[in-house]
Amino acid sequence: MATIDDVAKTAGVSASTVSYVLSGKRPISGPTRARVERAIEKLGYRPHAGARALASARTNVIALMAPLRVGVNVPVIMQFVTGVVTRARDFEHDVLLLTQDDVSGLDRVTGGSMVDALVMMDIEADDPRVPLVAAAKQPAVLVGLPEDPEGLSCVDLDFEAAGRLAVRHLAATGHTDVALIGSPPEVLRRHTSYAERLMRGLRSQAQASDVTVRVEACDSSPSGASQAVDTLLATAPDTTGIIVHNEGALPHVLSRLAERGIAVGTDMAVVAVCPKDVALAQRIPMTSIDLPAEDIGRVAVDMVMTRLDGDQPSETRLLAPVLTERESSTPGPAADG
Amino acid sequence: MATIDDVAKTAGVSASTVSYVLSGKRPISGPTRARVERAIEKLGYRPHAGARALASARTNVIALMAPLRVGVNVPVIMQFVTGVVTRARDFEHDVLLLTQDDVSGLDRVTGGSMVDALVMMDIEADDPRVPLVAAAKQPAVLVGLPEDPEGLSCVDLDFEAAGRLAVRHLAATGHTDVALIGSPPEVLRRHTSYAERLMRGLRSQAQASDVTVRVEACDSSPSGASQAVDTLLATAPDTTGIIVHNEGALPHVLSRLAERGIAVGTDMAVVAVCPKDVALAQRIPMTSIDLPAEDIGRVAVDMVMTRLDGDQPSETRLLAPVLTERESSTPGPAADG
DNA sequence: CTGAAAGCGCTAACAA
């Protein structure tokens, strides 16, 4: 492999000039630049990342901690990762992938100066990684909200607003008895705050709009979904609007409703909280509040990059939810008259 | 951050001794080792990755090129990535994630010595990345089979054997008219060889077992799946066994069959080629040939690690398919008598 | 506008 000295030699300049041509950190005359570039081209020169990191204290790599366990949210995670990776490239950064549970990985990449910054997905209320990352010398942004973000930056969908929005939509279309089919019990137990935030929004808007909200936890399996639907219809037969916040269960919820002869869109309004493509991949195009995973990933990278140079103060960004009406929700019973 | 010299100083030894304690590349006396370890602990010392890479020409990072486009195979990809990341950790390596289409990323990480090795997913028959990676100084393993693997190592499920296995299973349970509901047309156009290999196996075994096989390409959308089912039943009404090799379409295929009053498992045997968890997440537990994505990822890492030190010759490993009988397939018509 | 030279923090001969 050619080194910077090789390039310097064949261009007839000093190594530092080559370096400055590459970094643009000082003005270079046209002819000199041209000769250097020709030499680089000719030799197929690539700066050695390790040497660069050593000399400049910059790796041009960010770490991404993602929950790689198999499960419900796989599409969301993938979209998020995609957003992070593509946006990182816009800043000339690559992405080092860590699994959520590799807590020691945090220390490794951080202390070993393997990365310039960190993005951590799927933050739980009382997440053990939060204190670790707060102590790191690299900036970090969390996706999700921990109990105490003490000086850390966070991004997420504004789930509370999403909850309000969903209820407002159903209320506006005449529904007075609505229900949430939500996350699996284990998610709730883990205190991933988004579920709680959604419910808070749901409840506050329910009160404001004078509708009742029943909440049903729901396993993502076919049987879990069927059970949730059956329980709901048994205990709250007046329900005319359902909010589903569980991608894995969504198709099965719809199947179950179909099996029971309930026509989604006419007999029952259904609003999903999920990525757009998931909403569109159902048997009926779903009215949905988009979970803009890729956007969130992009924003996370933007935030972390901002913090790379200047020491911006920490901030929390909650993206405003957007509801798109599709065939699964139509004016409800009270609006019929 | 503490450096190796700091550690050496507080342990009262030389830097090289610290280095050797860490690497284990030469014997160290008990007491010395103890003092060094104490110093490391006390200072919270972490070797600087860049410095290490520069001095040793090892980064302890491997690159993984994965197709991050959204689509059908998301669960498979995630499982695969998980396999790679966790196995890499067993070899003290981290994973740098590149997107499939970032072809220049290959050059960047390779030429810049950012990684020790490469794993590339989803290789197509005439993949433009193959010559690039063949020219790299780092070893690589491909997941999938290119047209010409010229000296490169590959892993994949043995799809040809899987095709044979599926047909053999259906034939053995009495079916004589079977069909494949396969990948979307665009996948076939991309010449991802697995689809072709599966069909080859299907056809050869069909001939051997004296059964007919009809092939239906199938878009992964609900409507695409319905259409495939409808076309199939219209043009080949005698079909009693279906092989589905399209995870995204699978639930919709099953729904469509249900809608048409065809009972999967009794009226129609269905064999899926998909990950186990997908097979189990359907309305009926599916007889399936497992797509062991996580295993493949693990094997890919094993192979690439082997090639890191000694220059092992290149090899291609095709994992033997395993069929698990579940409720979606039962003895067919001919076996009834 | 360009060069010379001093490190960045580590590894691995070479010496003892």
Place this chain on the structure above:
DNA sequence: TTGTTAGCGCTTTCAG
């Protein structure tokens, strides 16, 4: 069993 020392390839003062 341990220490000394010469780089690894780059960035960035400092000088001109």
